Amino acid sequence: MTNLFDTGVAVSLPQVLDVKEYLAHRQQEILTNHPNESLLSFRLNIPGPIKTNDALVQVFDHFQNQFIQVLTAQQHPFVIEERQTNPAGDWLLLRVQTPPLTLKTIGTQLEEASDLSRLCDFDVLYLKDQQLTSVHRTEIGHAKRQCLICHETAKVCSRSRRHSVLEMQTKINQLVQQFLLTQK
């Protein structure tokens, strides 16, 4: 493969927003049925119109497996509620019987384990006074997510559009190509 972003279906902003809305609905629904559990909502952060393809599904599955391995090793009971491949980006909804801060710690440690794993977004949700609430990295003593390209926080760079989509794709392509070599 020469460039990761040569394959895949380009999606529009409304498609991306539809998925976000759907996920918020499902997250609320799952936690309403299991109010004392935590929910992992896993996606990859892929900027630009191509959000998934065979190689990115491979990356996704790799990190999904890693997360599940940690849960199994630490004996946190879990249920896979939903695993979808979608042009707007894949997702996993995993319900876990463990406190949200514990789950967020596992996710953040995995996110920070390598450059490639920084593509992962392990969002942890729970119900606080019946409201869908997300755990922030700062609540578990971690710094905010760092940009893939520079040393600024990711939010600052994405808000100011400091890096072009092409620049981000070039970096991601590099990381994924390296990963694919290790998978053969």
Ligand SMILES: [Zn+2]
């Ligand atoms: Zn940056």
